[in-house]
Amino acid sequence: MAKVPATPRARSARSIDVRDAALTLFAERGYHATSMKDIAAALELQAPSLYNHVTAKQEILRDVMAETMTSLTKITKSALASSPDTVEQLRRAAEAHVRFHARHVREVRVGNHEIAALEQPHRSVITKLRKDYSNMFVELIERGVAEGVFETRSPLLAAYAILQMGIGVSMWFKPGGPLSEDDIVFQYGDIALGVVGGPRAVAAAKARRRA
Amino acid sequence: MAKVPATPRARSARSIDVRDAALTLFAERGYHATSMKDIAAALELQAPSLYNHVTAKQEILRDVMAETMTSLTKITKSALASSPDTVEQLRRAAEAHVRFHARHVREVRVGNHEIAALEQPHRSVITKLRKDYSNMFVELIERGVAEGVFETRSPLLAAYAILQMGIGVSMWFKPGGPLSEDDIVFQYGDIALGVVGGPRAVAAAKARRRA
DNA sequence: CCTACCGATCGGTAGG
DNA sequence: CCTACCGATCGGTAGG
Numbered sequence: 001m002a003k004v005p006a007t008p009r010a011r012s013a014r015s016i017d018v019r020d021a022a023l024t025l026f027a028e029r030g031y032h033a034t035s036m037k038d039i040a041a042a043l044e045l046q047a048p049s050l051y052n053h054v055t056a057k058q059e060i061l062r063d064v065m066a067e068t069m070t071s072l073t074k075i076t077k078s079a080l081a082s083s084p085d086t087v088e089q090l091r092r093a094a095e096a097h098v099r100f101h102a103r104h105v106r107e108v109r110v111g112n113h114e115i116a117a118l119e120q121p122h123r124s125v126i127t128k129l130r131k132d133y134s135n136m137f138v139e140l141i142e143r144g145v146a147e148g149v150f151e152t153r154s155p156l157l158a159a160y161a162i163l164q165m166g167i168g169v170s171m172w173f174k175p176g177g178p179l180s181e182d183d184i185v186f187q188y189g190d191i192a193l194g195v196v197g198g199p200r201a202v203a204a205a206k207a208r209r210r211a
Numbered sequence: 212m213a214k215v216p217a218t219p220r221a222r223s224a225r226s227i228d229v230r231d232a233a234l235t236l237f238a239e240r241g242y243h244a245t246s247m248k249d250i251a252a253a254l255e256l257q258a259p260s261l262y263n264h265v266t267a268k269q270e271i272l273r274d275v276m277a278e279t280m281t282s283l284t285k286i287t288k289s290a291l292a293s294s295p296d297t298v299e300q301l302r303r304a305a306e307a308h309v310r311f312h313a314r315h316v317r318e319v320r321v322g323n324h325e326i327a328a329l330e331q332p333h334r335s336v337i338t339k340l341r342k343d344y345s346n347m348f349v350e351l352i353e354r355g356v357a358e359g360v361f362e363t364r365s366p367l368l369a370a371y372a373i374l375q376m377g378i379g380v381s382m383w384f385k386p387g388g389p390l391s392e393d394d395i396v397f398q399y400g401d402i403a404l405g406v407v408g409g410p411r412a413v414a415a416a417k418a419r420r421r422a
Numbered sequence: 423c424c425t426a427c428c429g430a431t432c433g434g435t436a437g438g
Numbered sequence: 439c440c441t442a443c444c445g446a447t448c449g450g451t452a453g454g
Contacts (some may be wrong), residue, residue, distance in 0.1 A: 037433095
């Protein structure tokens with residue numbers, strides 16, 4: 001039985017291999033420090049063979065970054081939608097954000113380090129997706145302040161702090177280390193509430209956990 | 212009167228110009244995306260002329276990273292030493308960290324993005340300096356936990372969160388924007404206490420500010 | 423500080 | 439999937 005792609009437009013298995021090898025190298029060394037020959041060597045191929053599976057080096061980068069932002073946004077949005085309570089929404093959104101960064105280390109490293117390597121107009125597209133993503137957090141925190149459950153002088157700074165903390169996880173996290181993914185996720189959820197919290201948010205969160 | 216360098220080993224004014232132009236471009240586009248020709252063009256020179264002032268492209272990167280880490284460590288260490296109180300020490304160290312990242316955006320962008328571009332053995336040297344730096348925060352937080360003024364399940368994660376928040380400032384901060392350097396610095400000081408705080412740290416910090 | 427030039431490597435194409 | 443090859447660009451040197 002011949003395998004058929006799920007949809008006519010699906011990427012071939014070989015194309016996925018090429019993108020995966022490229023992603024690993026982009027994350028380790030950076031886009032400009034990775035040559036098509038390096039990617040080919042990781043697959044025991046000659047460089048020109050790659051062009052049967054991808055059209056250009058830049059295309060690989062563009063696809064990785066677009067897919068990463070789309071997927072991250074979707075996951076966090078649905079975490080946020082899973083509770084009607086603002087405090088709990090922030091906890092869950094922060095947890096989803098951090099979990100994604102622990103699970104997709106290569107993707108988010110490239111996403112955060114190679115924006116300058118993206119050629120226009122795609123750089124602007126990605127920048128817009130990133131802006132929309134961070135705005136979700138800013139608006140959520142603004143709502144919490146309005147409701148009196150968060151306390152912060154600048155929802156913008158608080159949101160950036162929370163997002164940045166999660167990005168940091170992708171710089172050092174290794175599965176199998178002393179801290180498990182869940183250890184990190186749950187503690188960062190608490191820390192996120194600490195960031196927007198005065199005592200009120202923290203106390204509210206604790207009461208909620210006890211209940 | 213001829214100008215004389217402060218010390219016989221001082222860099223020439225022109226060498227400083229070259230390094231400064233390089234730093235700007237490294238921060239904007241990345242090390243590998245910046246050519247010696249680009250650096251020369253920023254100074255209206257031809258590329259080979261640069262070699263009268265620096266010995267290699269890699270040398271510029273190495274010097275920037277070493278000087279940045281040395282300077283950051285010194286500043287933060289002295290902020291930390293300026294108070295005998297653990298809570299206040301964390302606030303001041305976090306403030307110094309963030310202030311440095313707001314004031315030296317180019318340096319810390321390069322410092323955080325181009326570690327892979329540093330050739331050995333210098334990469335190991337820098338990695339060690341970074342480790343020592345983050346350990347200062349980890350140990351400070353551990354002390355606060357032992358004293359009962361901080362509350363966190365993992366001083367390591369809390370330290371990383373605080374450091375990462377500050378690094379994030381270098382990604383978006385522009386002098387003259389809606390938030391001043393001091394706005395950012397003081398709020399991040401508070402946020403840092405929120406990260407290690409339960410209500411106790413926050414309340415202790417507030418009481419201290421009122422006093 | 424410049425022109426002239428070096429070998430090496432880059433992303434990508436032709437053609438099978 | 440390969441070999442052969444393209445023009446462009448790289449960091450750096452020679453020599454003045």
